[in-house]
Amino acid sequence: GQNIDQPTEMTATEGAIVQINCTYQTSGFNGLFWYQQHAGEAPTFLSYNVLDGLEEKGRFSSFLSRSKGYSYLLLKELQMKDSASYLCAVLDSNYQLIWGAGTKLIIKP
């Protein structure tokens, strides 16, 4: 079956760095997405990786290793507004999105 694994919850301190991991086992791979979802709000797009390596976008970076079935989202200089759930989703061989359950990130002052 298809499976996306992410930690359920993580806690980090304002100003610090946090890495949210995502491992996947899917039938084929056509890219991996990260979305951010604040409580009670819609998910919003953060990044899309289809090639191995690190992509940086301001304070957020996303890494992909296709051979390991692994990605991470790196958040630097954490701010209180980064408290949210972070959703990992993989586009499988049928171009269908398979979603992880999300990681709830709690930022403490």
Add this chain to the structure above:
Amino acid sequence: DVKVTQSSRYLVKRTGEKVFLECVQDMDHENMFWYRQDPGLGLRLIYFSYDVKMKEKGDIPEGYSVSREKKERFSLILESASTNQTSMYLCASSPTGDGTDTQYFGPGTRLTVL
């Protein structure tokens, strides 16, 4: 600015009622999707549509139907609501084709079936 709107943020219905959830996008997107989101589970795809009057079943279509009579509007219908359909329902749209496009989500409808 991209916008996806959903008809209600909160909805309470009785078991057996017919429920309509409406979604409208103003971006001229081809693709529209209906998901449900439950605690501890990933988003699960109910139905999607790649064109007007076209629909495809997702992973959990049982108990649901959809309608897309106009490009901008995608409706989710619960023919006879049941308590296990209590959930957050999210609508999304994306421009075209193969799924590599970003999906834009509406704010969600939290449906409670009593």
